[in-house]
Amino acid sequence: MCGIIGIVARHDVAAQLYDGLMVLQHRGQDAAGIATADERKLLVHKGNGLVSEVFDAAAMRKLVGSMGIGHCRYPTAGSEGHEEAQPFYVNSPYGIALAHNGNLVNTETLRAEVFQQDRRNINTESDSEVLLNVFAHELDNQRELGPDAALRAMENVYRRCTGGFAAVAMVLGLGLVAFRDPNGIRPLVLGKRSGPDGDEWAVASESVAFDLIGFERVRDIAPGEAVVVTGDGTLHARQCVEPREHTPCIFEYVYLARPDSMIDDVSVHKARMRMGQKLGEKILRLFPDHDIDTVIPIPDSSRDAALEVAHVLGVKYREGFVKNRYVGRTFIMPGQEQRTKSVRRKLNPIPLEFRNRVVLLVDDSIVRGTTSRQIVQMVRDVGARKVYLASAAPPVRYPNIYGIDMPAPEEFIAHGRSEEEIQELLGVDWLVYQDLADLEDSVTSPKGGPTRFDCSCFNGEYVTGPGEDYFERIRQLRSDAAKSTRRQPA
Numbered sequence: 001m002c003g004i005i006g007i008v009a010r011h012d013v014a015a016q017l018y019d020g021l022m023v024l025q026h027r028g029q030d031a032a033g034i035a036t037a038d039e040r041k042l043l044v045h046k047g048n049g050l051v052s053e054v055f056d057a058a059a060m061r062k063l064v065g066s067m068g069i070g071h072c073r074y075p076t077a078g079s080e081g082h083e084e085a086q087p088f089y090v091n092s093p094y095g096i097a098l099a100h101n102g103n104l105v106n107t108e109t110l111r112a113e114v115f116q117q118d119r120r121n122i123n124t125e126s127d128s129e130v131l132l133n134v135f136a137h138e139l140d141n142q143r144e145l146g147p148d149a150a151l152r153a154m155e156n157v158y159r160r161c162t163g164g165f166a167a168v169a170m171v172l173g174l175g176l177v178a179f180r181d182p183n184g185i186r187p188l189v190l191g192k193r194s195g196p197d198g199d200e201w202a203v204a205s206e207s208v209a210f211d212l213i214g215f216e217r218v219r220d221i222a223p224g225e226a227v228v229v230t231g232d233g234t235l236h237a238r239q240c241v242e243p244r245e246h247t248p249c250i251f252e253y254v255y256l257a258r259p260d261s262m263i264d265d266v267s268v269h270k271a272r273m274r275m276g277q278k279l280g281e282k283i284l285r286l287f288p289d290h291d292i293d294t295v296i297p298i299p300d301s302s303r304d305a306a307l308e309v310a311h312v313l314g315v316k317y318r319e320g321f322v323k324n325r326y327v328g329r330t331f332i333m334p335g336q337e338q339r340t341k342s343v344r345r346k347l348n349p350i351p352l353e354f355r356n357r358v359v360l361l362v363d364d365s366i367v368r369g370t371t372s373r374q375i376v377q378m379v380r381d382v383g384a385r386k387v388y389l390a391s392a393a394p395p396v397r398y399p400n401i402y403g404i405d406m407p408a409p410e411e412f413i414a415h416g417r418s419e420e421e422i423q424e425l426l427g428v429d430w431l432v433y434q435d436l437a438d439l440e441d442s443v444t445s446p447k448g449g450p451t452r453f454d455c456s457c458f459n460g461e462y463v464t465g466p467g468e469d470y471f472e473r474i475r476q477l478r479s480d481a482a483k484s485t486r487r488q489p490a
């Protein structure tokens with residue numbers, strides 16, 4: 001769930017790409033990069049760190065050009081190293097840069113094909129570099145360079161690539177090419193700004209990027225669609241593959257996205273409020289005579305839901321934790337040690353909100369249990385009389401293979417445990433999880449939009465249906481244990 005952005009404008013775009021990436025920062029904290037194009041060259045600057053750490057004034061000055069793409073990374077393949085920071089670049093054909101959010105599930109087959117048949121080198125373990133090379137090869141097979149050729153190339157990219165992907169590429173001498181997997185698992189939205197000099201276009205993972213850079217949200221890119229925006233600001237769009245069932249990732253609405261974004265015409269904020277309402281109703285059904293004094297959110301992402309839970313239960317909502325604004329999101333940190341340390345650094349309780357109280361803590365999700373284990377202990381330490389915990393999402397029991405780094409089920413607190421066992425392990429007086437049907441209903445907007453979702457981490461149903469060996473492979477490559485072994489010096 002990295003953040004991607006692309007802009008074709010009438011003036012230099014680097015500053016706007018930077019601003020857009022700043023509001024997509026919550027989607028990836030490990031690395032960032034921007035590529036722009038002038039008349040002759042693709043200019044790339046990227047590295048490890050937050051957007052504000054990767055770019056300084058000198059780097060920004062070099063990024064000239066009226067079209068460009070940007071990326072902030074949360075790794076789901078390969079290493080966390082700077083060599084896998086994005087955008088990736090290939091010099092042939094024409095010069096192409098690409099930024100990708102998601103995860104291909106047939107990377108190994110493609111990697112072999114790209115080397116043996118397409119005779120191209122992949123220099124990292126990144127699936128995104130594979131995706132770029134597939135596109136480059138298919139574009140090279142076209143006789144000319146133009147929007148039609150790029151869209152024909154995209155038909156073949158769709159034929160070859162499987163998984164969750166939203167991507168934006170920039171082709172020197174042509175413009176931007178943006179596309180989204182046939183199930184629309186990963187989000188991608190199109191924006192426009194019209195001025196006296198003509199139309200300017202942007203694509204981004206989330207619409208919140210447009211708010212900041214003054215573009216209007218036009219529509220989401222359709223599953224299996226590709227769009228080309230040429231340097232003169234003309235948009236060409238084509239459905240490149242039969243769309244499959246539109247199943248956006250439900251975890252975007254639960255946790256990944258910002259609440260001020262619209263994804264597939266659904267407000268993330270509203271979806272989270274409906275999650276809170278459904279969760280509150282379930283709690284009332286289970287405990288009609290509850291003794292809860294206050295509902296307290298575990299900041300940040302659970303706030304919208306927690307407020308509605310309090311409303312439905314008819315009890316006070318109180319902010320009981322102060323979040324250190326300089327510590328990032330813990331779930332998307334790459335190692336368990338770092339995640340565990342960061343929870344304590346990030347959240348500190350206000351004792352008077354807990355002392356002698358019966359509190360209901362609400363979180364958006366419980367995955368590894370890193371946050372809830374420590375939070376419950378902190379709350380006990382400051383004297384809560386009883387601690388209840390509710391999750392706006394169901395238990396996470398299955399790996400994610402479409403762009404969220406959750407490869408090894410045994411790392412999840414719910415793996416092989418009943419809800420009662422998790423309750424006991426966390427040391428709470430009771431624990432309530434949202435039902436999946438209620439979560440799906442919450443994300444289904446009464447105003448329209450998708451009605452089916454990729455819920456694979458909750459129900460183990462994978463829309464692309466990869467073979468069993470894929471799961472074993474990512475478990476071996478990407479479990480916390482495997483990553484920490486790789487990090488050891490030789």
Ligand SMILES: O=P(O)(O)OC[C@H]1O[C@H](OP(=O)(O)OP(=O)(O)O)[C@H](O)[C@@H]1O
Nearest residue numbers: 300301329330331366367368369370371
């Ligand atoms: O059970 P876990 O493995 O701890 O994962 C779930 C927790 O991680 C996330 O918070 P995070 O700190 O990443 O971000 P937030 O500030 O947006 O809530 C999420 O909101 C939960 O609090």
Ligand SMILES: NC(=O)CC[C@H](N)C(=O)O
Nearest residue numbers: 001002075076077101102
């Ligand atoms: N989270 C993502 O979208 C990751 C993109 C890509 N698979 C990478 O690891 O860089």
Ligand SMILES: [Mg+2]
Nearest residue numbers: 298299300301
């Ligand atoms: Mg959280």
